[in-house]
Amino acid sequence: MDKPYLKLFPNEEGYFGKFGGAFLPPQLIEQFKKIEQAYLTIGNSHNFIMELRDIRKHYQGRPTPVYYAKRLSEYVGGARIYLKREDLNHTGAHKLNHCMGEALLAKYLGKKKLIAETGAGQHGVALATAAAYFGLECEIHMGEVDIKKEHPNVTRMKILGAKVVPVGFGGKTLKEAVDSAFDAYLKDPDNSIYAIGSVVGPHPFPKMVRDFQSVVGFEARDQFLEMTGNLPDNLVACVGGGSNAMGLFSAFIDDPCEMYGVEPAGTGAKLGEHAASLTYGSEGVLHGFNSIMLKNEDGSPAAVHSIASGLDYPSVGPEHAHLNSIHRTKVATANDKETIQAFYDLSHYEGIIPALESAHAVAFAMKLAKEKPYESILVNLSGRGDKDIDFVVENYPPENY
Ligand SMILES: *Cc1c(COP(=O)(O)O)cnc(C)c1O
Secondary structure, eight states, X not given: OOOOHHHHSSOTTSEETTEEOOOOOHHHHHHHHHHXXXXXXXXXXXXXXXXXXXXXXXXXXXXXXXXXXXXXXXHHTSSEEEEEEGGGSGGGBTHHHHHHHHHHHHHHTTOOEEEEEOSSSHHHHHHHHHHHHHTOEEEEEEEHHHHHHTHHHHHHHHHTTOEEEEEOSTTOSHHHHHHHHHHHHHHOTTTEEEOOSSSOSSTTHHHHHHHHHHXXXXXXXXXHHHHHSSOOSEEEEEOSSSXXXXXXXXXXXXXXXXXXXXXXXXXXXXXXXXXXXXXXXXEEEETTEEEEEOBOTTSSBOOOOOSSGGGOXXXXXXXXXXXXXXXXXXXXXXXHHHHHHHHHHHHHHHSOOBOHHHHHHHHHHHHHHHHXXXXXXXXXXXXXXXXXXXXXXXXXXXXXX
């Protein structure tokens, strides 16, 4: 019998088909090999698995429910829409699922410090939470532009005891923060570990982060079967780097379910107006892995836009590029306008305020529901919207919706 998909992909070099790999400066090759070896041995040990399961249950509050969104489904008048409630995971989003895994691995390796970059601050907050739990130091690199924009998250990280390092060169945003965090890691790779925030980066991170997030899909598969006696016909998740989507999809890849990754179509189809990498991009290497990316004519990463800052990334995890290229997953989009409408619809009809990232998935699910009236749709509601309410109320006042 063939091995199941999750054991076959990625291969030993970290490739999903032609996508993935590890494009690293020579000084880091050895370090990433060590992380891979540690993950394969420690990560598969009984103690590690038991400790992580205990954390999931007693600290994170897992399993999160699967919920039938009855009023929203009736309002749309089509398929039944179900939500996997990652907004109810501790810290209010799915990101803690992989941060706790990465930090637990750091603990087993005897590391003292977690280092990472953050854009909007969501990954920084989740990692700072994990660091507090394990008693590790935490250093988060963040562009000065983002520090100004995302002040509440900066405050959260500081309250949690993390050191926030302002990055003041270049565009002073996410890309420079990645460079700065890599430099910091290079200076002290023995005592620290770089903790990537999605299914991106050099091997083994796309695999590790997927495996840590797969708890979402495996829980949801059991819950949905128990609730309905069937598997969902369709799965829908938003895609920035792609971790919440891979978390959901990974448990269903060998099942007869249609899977839709929803990219942010922003305000238009021109470069700079969206962050829909798989929809409009082409093959290229960015941040140490080969995937599909949005490039300028000279090959440099393009500027991107989305109202959801967590989806604002000019590339996508290599596994999504692969699954899309073999047509196992489908790429869908939701634009800013549809997303804001879905944000209000879910709030009004269900009393659930979604993160703007997750509202992209809800927006597409509402379109799909009309096309497939007799089917079921399971949406990964990746996070709650508390972080977005000031922005939404200022720019899209509730009176208009
Ligand atoms: C960061 C974030 C995302 C996007 O990241 P993925 O790796 O694509 O999942 C989606 N939803 C929420 C709530 C986030 O915080």
